[in-house]
Amino acid sequence: MEIPMTYHHGNLKQALLDRAAEVIADQGIEALSLRGLARDVGVSHAAPARHFRDKKALLSALATEGYLRFSAYVTDAAEKAGSDPVARYNAMGRSVIRFAVTHPAYYTTFNHPDVTQQADETLLKSHREYLEIVMMAAAEAQAAGWHRDADPLVLMAFSSAAATGAANMVTNRRGSDIFEGRDLEDLAEQIINLIVPPSSELCAPNNEDKTR
Amino acid sequence: MEIPMTYHHGNLKQALLDRAAEVIADQGIEALSLRGLARDVGVSHAAPARHFRDKKALLSALATEGYLRFSAYVTDAAEKAGSDPVARYNAMGRSVIRFAVTHPAYYTTFNHPDVTQQADETLLKSHREYLEIVMMAAAEAQAAGWHRDADPLVLMAFSSAAATGAANMVTNRRGSDIFEGRDLEDLAEQIINLIVPPSSELCAPNNEDKTR
DNA sequence: ACTCTATGTTGTCAACAGCAACATTCAGCG
DNA sequence: CGCTGAATGTTGCTGTTGACAACATAGAGT
Structure with missing residues (x-):
């Protein structure tokens, strides 16, 4: 048959x-x-x-698809986190880690040289869409008291880079010996808490005037 | 001839x-x-x-060599930054960005799948040595008032991951369109400042008791 | 039915990784 | 001085892969 x-x-x-x-x-x-x-x-x-056309094109397409899912995944995490903008942003950070762990194929593709050194238009677009989602959420968190005095763009780049770095740390197992006896995933979540507190009530009461 | x-x-x-x-x-x-x-x-x-033995072995060896230089580079930056532990740590963060920019061959090798998914012993050792250098410096910065109440290991992982993420952002040019008109390298330096202030005088005066 | 285009196949070539068999150099030791 | 074994380099071979070209089939629209 x-x-x-x-x-x-x-x-x-x-x-x-x-x-x-x-x-x-x-x-x-x-x-x-x-x-x-x-x-x-x-x-x-x-x-x-x-x-x-070639292998790079396939990987780019895979990454594009990955970013779409990534965006949906992160957005969904924010929705489930309620209405506090800081709590939502924290949840988004955690979801980045979780996505990297549960969708390793997509996540490792994001960082592959064949993809990062490629200027495919649709890929850039899907990545940009992701960044814009993060950017909006970051702006709302900032309005709710998180790093009130920082440059919004820098703040967004910072949190995005930090979450990405933490996710990389989890997916590449390196450094796992120096963090002996620690669950890497748990460690990553605490890192997220260091980037954005889990709730707006925990924001520093005032952090104006650092340049005195 | x-x-x-x-x-x-x-x-x-x-x-x-x-x-x-x-x-x-x-x-x-x-x-x-x-x-x-x-x-x-x-x-x-x-x-x-x-x-x-194979390509992976060569890349691992290259990465090992790279981590040795990386460690020296970062250590050197700390030395030149003076005696304030926070300022030293900040300088180390900046040097991570600079290393990624000036030694792209080594830096991209660090993140290549053939290297990250490899458990070569000498490679792990050189990477561990780098992490220990960062760890010591982080501990000193903490003693000087930087995030006094955080778990040292988490704090170190956080700063390491954030600096790495920022460096990746610079080496992969992606997202450069959303950060339009901004010098990526300059942006990365501001990110470092968000991780560690440039001087211990700028540390939050007290950030105890976040769990009230 | 006719034609154009998208899609899939077969055949071919060059580059590469990996292996085996062989050649040369060098260091140690009598 | 000459022998011997290990380290290092060479030649030759095999199988896999990416890329391309020429050809075959299917499907859509007229």
Whole structure:
């Protein structure tokens, strides 16, 4: 009982992306090959070229998809956190860590050289959308008392960079020996708390005038 | 007039590492191949295998060398910053950014999947040494009033992750459109200031009792 | 039915990693 | 001085991969 095996796959592009996510998740990103994907999906070795010019293009597309999910994931975390802007922003930071842990394929793709050194337009757009979501939330948290006197753009870049750094620390296991006996994921959550307190009531009462 | 061309290169291992750093710096890390390095150094295609079992081993060795330089670079920055522990720690953070910018070959190697997913012992050791340098400096800054009430390990992980994240933001140019008209390197320095103030006089006067 | 375009296949080539067999150098030791 | 073994470098081979070209099939619109 064989599959009809139509000449045209019908949904090859998405099938390749899905399989790529699987492969990356459990064999790492170096184990990925266009030919391997073609084999896994049951298609000839040159078929992927119709949808992705080269490997970089495939990874960029995967990253683009990843950023869309990432944005949704982070937004969802904020929604579930209630109405306090600082608490929402804290929840978003935690969700960054959780996303990196639960979606390693997407997250490691974000940082892969083939992706970071690429100027693909749709990729940049999806990344920009993510940054804008963070930016809005940061502005609201600031209005609620978080680092009231800082430059908004710097503040946003800071929190974004710090959360990203913490997530990288968790995904790359390095340094795990110096943090002996500590759950890395738990450590990351405490880092988030250091970036943004879990609630606006815990913001420093006033931090004006640092330049006296 | 030919070069004597001794059968034995004499210093092949280091020559390969040096050439690798060059190639990565101006062609990116994916453009690196053992055979290409062998050609560039003027040696047969299988010669590198005597010194590096495979590509991962070479990259790990390069990263190990990189961490040694990184440690020296950061330590040097602290020395030049004077005696105020907070100012010293701030200078170290800035030096992380500067290192990433001035030594892109080493820095991008640090984050390459082939390196991060590797458990090479000498690599882990050199990385651990770097972390310990940061740890000591963080402890001194804390004693001088910086985040006096935080868990030292969390504090160190936080600052390390944040500085790393900022450095990544600068090396991967992404997000540069949302930070339009801003010098990324300058932005990164302001981020450092948000992590650690430039001087202990600027530490929050007291930040005890956040759990009232 | 006819045609254009999207999609998939087969065949080919160059580059590369990895391995094995062989050659040369060098250091130690009689 | 000459032997021997380890380190280092070379040549040759195999399998995988990315990239390309030429061709085949399917589907949509006229």
